[in-house]
Amino acid sequence: MTALLGEAAADVGDGDRHVGAPVARPPRTRRSRRIRYTLTVLAFLLPSAIPIVLFVLGPMVAAAWISLTEWNLLSPAKWVGFENYANLLTDPETAEIFLHTVYYIVGYLPLVYLGGLAIALGLNTALRGRTLLRGVYFLPVVTSWIVVALVWRWLLNPVNGVVNTVLAFFGIEGPGWWADPAWAMPSIILASAWKDLGFVMVILLAGLQSIDPELLDAARVDGAGWWRRLFSVTLPLLSPATFFVIVISLINGFQVFDQVYAMTGGGPGGASQVVVQQIYDLTFRYGKAGEASALSWLLFIVILAVTVVQIRGQRKWVNYG
Amino acid sequence: MADTTTAVDGVASGSRARRPARTPAARAALGRSIALHVVIVVGALLMFFPFYWTLVTSLSPGSGLTSTPSLLPADPGLEAYVQLFSQLPFARVVGNSLLLAVITTLVQLVTSATAAYAFSRLPFPGRTLVFGIYLATMMIPLQVLVVPLFAELKAFGLVDTYLGALLPTFAAAFGIFLLRQAMNQVPVELDEAASIDGAGHFRIFWTVVLPNIRPAIATLAVFAFMGSWNSFLWPLVVLRSPELQTLPVALAGLQGQYTTQWDIVMAGSVISILPMLAIYLFAQKYVIQGVANTGLK
Numbered sequence: 001m002t003a004l005l006g007e008a009a010a011d012v013g014d015g016d017r018h019v020g021a022p023v024a025r026p027p028r029t030r031r032s033r034r035i036r037y038t039l040t041v042l043a044f045l046l047p048s049a050i051p052i053v054l055f056v057l058g059p060m061v062a063a064a065w066i067s068l069t070e071w072n073l074l075s076p077a078k079w080v081g082f083e084n085y086a087n088l089l090t091d092p093e094t095a096e097i098f099l100h101t102v103y104y105i106v107g108y109l110p111l112v113y114l115g116g117l118a119i120a121l122g123l124n125t126a127l128r129g130r131t132l133l134r135g136v137y138f139l140p141v142v143t144s145w146i147v148v149a150l151v152w153r154w155l156l157n158p159v160n161g162v163v164n165t166v167l168a169f170f171g172i173e174g175p176g177w178w179a180d181p182a183w184a185m186p187s188i189i190l191a192s193a194w195k196d197l198g199f200v201m202v203i204l205l206a207g208l209q210s211i212d213p214e215l216l217d218a219a220r221v222d223g224a225g226w227w228r229r230l231f232s233v234t235l236p237l238l239s240p241a242t243f244f245v246i247v248i249s250l251i252n253g254f255q256v257f258d259q260v261y262a263m264t265g266g267g268p269g270g271a272s273q274v275v276v277q278q279i280y281d282l283t284f285r286y287g288k289a290g291e292a293s294a295l296s297w298l299l300f301i302v303i304l305a306v307t308v309v310q311i312r313g314q315r316k317w318v319n320y321g
Numbered sequence: 322m323a324d325t326t327t328a329v330d331g332v333a334s335g336s337r338a339r340r341p342a343r344t345p346a347a348r349a350a351l352g353r354s355i356a357l358h359v360v361i362v363v364g365a366l367l368m369f370f371p372f373y374w375t376l377v378t379s380l381s382p383g384s385g386l387t388s389t390p391s392l393l394p395a396d397p398g399l400e401a402y403v404q405l406f407s408q409l410p411f412a413r414v415v416g417n418s419l420l421l422a423v424i425t426t427l428v429q430l431v432t433s434a435t436a437a438y439a440f441s442r443l444p445f446p447g448r449t450l451v452f453g454i455y456l457a458t459m460m461i462p463l464q465v466l467v468v469p470l471f472a473e474l475k476a477f478g479l480v481d482t483y484l485g486a487l488l489p490t491f492a493a494a495f496g497i498f499l500l501r502q503a504m505n506q507v508p509v510e511l512d513e514a515a516s517i518d519g520a521g522h523f524r525i526f527w528t529v530v531l532p533n534i535r536p537a538i539a540t541l542a543v544f545a546f547m548g549s550w551n552s553f554l555w556p557l558v559v560l561r562s563p564e565l566q567t568l569p570v571a572l573a574g575l576q577g578q579y580t581t582q583w584d585i586v587m588a589g590s591v592i593s594i595l596p597m598l599a600i601y602l603f604a605q606k607y608v609i610q611g612v613a614n615t616g617l618k
Contacts, residue, residue, distance in 0.1 A: 040522050041445045048436035048455075051492035055470060056458045062469035073472065122361045126354070135605055136365040139372065142597040142608065144551035146569040147590045150576055151371050154378065154583050162374055194371065199612060206613035255462045258553045262573045276464045276554075284558070289468045296465040303462065 067294035072287035084294035094295070098302075100185065101274045105253035107189040108196075113245060115193065116200030121230075123201070124208045134205070138198035145195065145258035152191035153178060153263050181271035184264045188272060192259055200245050207241030208234070239318045247310055254303050275299050372594070379588035401584035405592075410564050411571070415592060417560075418550055418568040421483065425490045425549040426542055433496030433541060438526050440497070441504035442512065452501075459494040463554060471558055481561045490549060496541045499611070503537030504530055540611035543604045547597060568593050 067084055071077035088094045119137055123130050140148065156163050156177035164174030178187040211234065219229045235242075257276035260266060266273035266281070275295065282292035377393065382400035405411050439445075440452050470489055471480065479485035507530055515529050531538070556567040566574070572589045601608060 037443075038445075041439060041443050044435045044439035044443060044522070044526075045451075048432040048492040048497060049451075051432065051488065052455065052458060052494075055473075055489040055491070056461060056466065057454075059466040059469035059473060060461060062473070063465050066469055066472070073468075073475075119361070119364060122357055122364075125357060127358065127361065133361055133365050134609070135601075136369050138605075138609065139598070139601070140368065141612075142547055142601045143594055144553070144569050144597075146551075146553055146573050147375075147593050150572060150586055150590055151375050153576070154587065155371055155374060157583075194368070197368070202609055202612045251460070251462075255464060257464065258569075261553075262576065276462075279464050279467070280554075283468050283471075289472075293465075293468050296462075296468070300462060300465050304460070307460070 063293045063296060066290055067297050069290045071289045073283070073289050074287075077290065080290065084291045085298070087291065088294055088298060094298075096270075097273050097275050097278050100272060101254055101256065103185055104189060104192075104256055104274060105250060107186065108192050108253060109246070109249050111189065111193040112196050112200045112249065113242070115197050116204050116245070119197070119201045120204040120208055121234075123205060134202070137201055140195045141198045143195065146262045148191055148195045149188075149259040149262035152187065152194070156187050156190070178264050179268060181268050184268060184272040188256075188259055188263055191263065192256070195259075196249075200249075203245055204238065204241050207238045211237045236319045240320055243310070243314055243318045247307060250306055250310070251303055254299060254306070375587045375590050375594070378583055379591045380584075382584055401582075401588035402592075405585055405588050409571070409575075411589070411592075413564055414566050414568055414571040417483075417565060419596075421486055421490075421556075421567060422546050422549040424487055426545040428487075428491045429493055429496050429545040430538065430542060432492045433500050434531065434538070435526075436492070436497045437500035437504050438522075438530060440501045442509075442525075442530070443522065455494050455497055459498075467554065467558055470555075474559060480559055481565060483565070485559045486556055486565075486567075489555060490552075493545070493548075496545065499541055499614075500534060500537055502614075503534040507533045536607060536610070539604060540607040540614075543600060543608050544611055546600065550593075550597060 066077065068079065068081055069077035070080045070084075123134055123137075127133070155161055158164060158174070158176040158179050161174075161177070163177075167174040175183045177183050215233055215237070216229055219233050224232065255276055256274050257280070260272055260274050260277050261280070264272045266277045276299070279292045279296050279299070282288045282295065379401050380397045380399070381394040382396065382398045436455070440448065440455075466489075474480050474485045474488070477485075479488070511529050511533070512525050515525050520528070551569060552567075553569045553573070557570045557573070560566055560570065563571075568589075572586070572593060575586055575589055
């Protein structure tokens with residue numbers, strides 16, 4: 001990977017690439033040329049800058065303002081200062097939905113990482129039909145979260161779902177899955193891991209393929225067995241890909257919503273209520289857009305903090321060679 | 322970008338060329354290889370099973386709370402599909418999703434390519450800062466924006482319109498980043514040659530740079546289409562009337578309406594999966610490359 005990155009970096013360079021200066025054009029005054037160039041830059045930049053300002057940066061600032069008001073989307077907003085934040089931070093329900101979200105991440109991450117790693121290691125060897133196999137493992141990634149949630153709701157149907165039917169065949173009484181408060185989150189985790197396994201696998205596979213085989217051969221010559229090579233050579237060299245998977249999984253994990261909405265709606269009895277589901281409910285069910293915005297800012301701050309901590313901490317374990 | 326693909330294909334072709342020799346060591350290697358194949362293939366079958374089950378259920382009319390599952394449809398039929406399209410404005414829903422996905426893809430290609438060209442080829446004061454801000458928008462979760470975005474589009478009178486669903490998807494930092502990386506790999510000498518021939522930036526952009534980044538454009542097109550086709554939260558929030566709904570929103574609603582009619586829900590799921598499956602089969606290389614590259618930044 002290092003070699004690959006190094007090459008890319010050398011190629012990319014970030015230097016100024018001012019080309020296409022009007023060499024062969026009829027002479028113009030300096031000023032008119034500058035105006036022309038400015039217009040060119042604007043012509044290339046505005047198609048993206050306008051939507052980004054109007055639909056990302058603007059709303060971002062607006063969300064901060066709305067979070068300081070009491071507003072039901074209909075009547076005029078009422079300024080309340082930091083009351084929404086104070087309410088959220090003292091409400092035990094806030095801690096609970098954050099804990100559910102963390103529960104999701106803690107269950108989901110080891111599953112996709114270890115599963116993805118195992119498959120990537122398997123597919124990284126001389127294997128017949130590996131393109132087809134890789135394709136099959138990746139297929140859930142292109143499927144929508146809603147479909148994934150519906151399909152798994154059906155697979156994990158407590159009464160006549162295929163999973164419980166198979167379990168019953170072996171004499172095991174399957175749990176109530178999404179209908180049972182204790183099993184609702186594990187059901188969501190299972191479905192999510194199935195969907196994302198292929199994504200993690202492809203990233204780790206790309207990482208594995210950039211490892212110099214000579215390093216592994218050298219370790220083999222030195223008498224290192226398979227496990228030893230895995231822990232002493234492969235995993236350290238794979239750490240940038242691992243780092244990326246963890247960062248992305250945490251960012252996405254805190255934002256988990258689609259599959260929760262379609263599988264349990266946060267239920268039963270709020271057992272799988274997560275942060276974004278709560279933001280949605282506050283806004284569109286309870287008419288508390290101000291509190292929802294405050295919660296969304298809290299979520300953003302948490303995501304930002306977690307990401308920054310990881311980036312700071314990466315020097316300790318990520319090996320960029 | 323090309324490096325990843327060559328590496329991927331390289332191993333595959335290498336395995337095909339090798340032939341097992343008959344030494345004991347080779348026999349042991351063969352045994353390990355068979356064991357590995359079995360594990361990986363069984364895993365793949367398990368991964369594929371939910372898709373198979375979706376299809377089987379959609380072809381088994383009357384699958385509900387009372388039926389017991391069987392591996393093959395006992396009495397296969399297309400009733401679920403017929404019901405789906407006759408009882409609901411389902412053709413309209415599929416059309417909505419398709420329309421939004423195509424427009425989103427086309428617009429994102431334009432906004433990403435132009436911005437990428439500016440960041441790759443047109444130096445201007447503060448360029449690094451602007452690019453940094455663009456990248457930072459990738460970290461902002463849509464959920465933070467939902468409330469003000471809804472209020473904004475309501476003020477514009479665009480709630481419950483196609484345009485309201487489309488506008489926030491028009492520019493995406495991911496696409497800009499992807500295309501800029503690709504453009505940076507195109508040698509500047511090509512631009513210079515065209516410039517000497519009298520080409521301006523628009524000509525260089527169109528005839529020199531774009532034709533050289535076709536794979537990246539294909540990758541972005543697939544991701545933009547997939548993102549729109551599968552997107553849920555924003556369409557759910559902004560499109561309120563049933564005849565404007567998109568496929569994922571309609572499917573989520575279907576579940577509430579027909580909790581026990583799993584054949585219909587699964588038929589809808591099959592219809593949602595099919596276009597992505599087709600695109601994936603045609604563009605697998607670009608999809609995998611796109612994902613692999615995100616990890617190699």
